[in-house]
Amino acid sequence: DTAVSQTPKYLVTQMGNDKSIKCEQNLGHDTMYWYKQDSKKFLKIMFSYNNKELIINETVPNRFSPKSPDKAHLNLHINSLELGDSAVYFCASSQGTVNTEAFFGQGTRLTVV
């Protein structure tokens, strides 16, 4: 019973395509995140949603659009994919936002060719 699950685990696609990554958490948390781990292995936050409301957008290109249909889901849609978008994308969730750990999904390795 995976706490934070994201699909797909691997995604290979051509430049210019549009793709989505889905994330679901069954922990009852009210905050969800998208993090990106680039080729240099830095894990950086992209977006944060609290109770379906966008709280953080860390200067991510507007080709990236998160969508939170409910508190348990946070999907990431990417338009016009570029080579530089190749990375591992992690979804995470937490209960609240103050002094609390986040639980991460297994990651989606996106490769743009």
Added chain:
Amino acid sequence: DQQVKQNSPSLSVQEGRISILNCDYTNSMFDYFLWYKKYPAEGPTFLISISSIKDKNEDGRFTVFLNKSAKHLSLHIVPSQPGDSAVYFCAAMWGSNYKLTFGKGTLLTVNP
């Protein structure tokens, strides 16, 4: 601008010995610190945390020490086991700013 730094990309220790992973930070606003462990092809898993009002937190074989004046924290694993071999990320946050700031990670290898 790296606000959380893990200056050792890798560390190798013998099974049964102590592993010490270090982390430095520059942002004095940080008041909560966490360590995550990551195996290949998996997401980071939470290990242990410490609030800035403490200087030590223990959980079984894992102890985190915080030196606020030096803006430094460390994770001690004792005794180290081969299953501890993974990448360890230090992370920090403050207040309710909704995000973790991660270091680059240290690859720990525990040799049998």
